[in-house]
Amino acid sequence: MTAEKLPHCPICRKTGMSVMDLPAQSARKQISAVFGVEVPGEIKIPDYTMLQCTGCGLVYANPMIAGGADYYGWITAQPKYSAGQRWEWGKIATALANRTGKTRVLEVGCGNGKLLQFLSANKNLVLSGVDVSEPSVRLATEKGLDVRLVDFSNPDTSLDKNEIYDVIILSHVLEHVSDPLGVTRALASHLNAGGAIFVSVPYSPMSRELDGWDIQNLPPHHLTRWNKSSLECLGLELGLELSLETAKAKSPFKRAVQDTCGRVLGNKHPGTFARMRAVLGNFKMFVDFYNRHRNREFIGTRPAGDTALAVFNKK
Numbered sequence: 001m002t003a004e005k006l007p008h009c010p011i012c013r014k015t016g017m018s019v020m021d022l023p024a025q026s027a028r029k030q031i032s033a034v035f036g037v038e039v040p041g042e043i044k045i046p047d048y049t050m051l052q053c054t055g056c057g058l059v060y061a062n063p064m065i066a067g068g069a070d071y072y073g074w075i076t077a078q079p080k081y082s083a084g085q086r087w088e089w090g091k092i093a094t095a096l097a098n099r100t101g102k103t104r105v106l107e108v109g110c111g112n113g114k115l116l117q118f119l120s121a122n123k124n125l126v127l128s129g130v131d132v133s134e135p136s137v138r139l140a141t142e143k144g145l146d147v148r149l150v151d152f153s154n155p156d157t158s159l160d161k162n163e164i165y166d167v168i169i170l171s172h173v174l175e176h177v178s179d180p181l182g183v184t185r186a187l188a189s190h191l192n193a194g195g196a197i198f199v200s201v202p203y204s205p206m207s208r209e210l211d212g213w214d215i216q217n218l219p220p221h222h223l224t225r226w227n228k229s230s231l232e233c234l235g236l237e238l239g240l241e242l243s244l245e246t247a248k249a250k251s252p253f254k255r256a257v258q259d260t261c262g263r264v265l266g267n268k269h270p271g272t273f274a275r276m277r278a279v280l281g282n283f284k285m286f287v288d289f290y291n292r293h294r295n296r297e298f299i300g301t302r303p304a305g306d307t308a309l310a311v312f313n314k315k
Contacts (some may be wrong), residue, residue: 007062021047023048056232105169113139116291132151196312
């Protein structure tokens with residue numbers, strides 16, 4: 001396949017270059033290894049190629065087809081899947097606390113409502129959510145949350161034109177959608193003047209992706225891989241002002257120790273002496289890991305963590 005025939009970047013429409021092939025069998029095998037259980041055979045996974053935009057640097061899948069309802073129903077039921085409270089929730093809560101008066105907030109892809117519950121302590125917030133998963137919506141409504149079932153892949157038709165919000169939140173959602181620009185552009189049309197879209201995504205490559213990309217940050221789970229330049233490009237395309245923060249990263253030294261021990265000792269949890277022995281016995285490996293972490297991209301004055309919080313502000 002020539003570069004001219006490859007799909008263009010879904011953000012800036014510039015050329016995408018092939019950077020990795022991900023056959024369906026390989027994806028299925030890696031996902032099964034992560035969760036310790038075989039992916040059911042009836043779940044369809046296509047062969048993917050990962051492309052990188054020559055303009056904004058976004059890495060995206062070809063085809064841009066995420067796992068279907070059967071895939072997400074299966075993976076969200078795995079004990080290892082669900083994340084607890086995230087660092088960016090506190091940042092979002094603080095930003096919302098600084099707003100005056102009643103603030104209408106919509107969380108897109110709210111799941112079972114964990115973030116909405118976290119924000120509910122602020123009584124100035126009028127909170128609501130939408131999600132594509134019927135079981136998740138049912139769990140959220142059982143908690144007394146204002147959540148409804150909506151296929152937000154096309155907000156132009158899935159949200160009423162009269163629905164206007166002060167803040168829209170996409171917490172680890174954007175990397176799952178096939179048209180990230182179209183979705184965020186449509187959502188921006190539902191913002192009040194002075195409103196904002198809060199978007200949190202994995203920051204790619206993640207710190208643990210030194211030897212290869214993590215299958216949990218690849219399709220059919222994640223269709224896009226975001227970094228500083230691609231998020232800046234999205235802001236330009238939307239015509240919204242971007243502010244960007246990253247999770248606090250471990251020091252390059254601690255990360256290098258962790259990676260060296262992981263490579264040498266596997267999934268064990270070694271004590272201090274075992275860690276020292278692994279590092280000293282594989283010092284060249286340790287130095288290589290250290291240098292690679294030290295050269296990680298910076299967001300502002302700190303090296304990028306494994307998550308970014310992008311706030312797109314509407315004037």
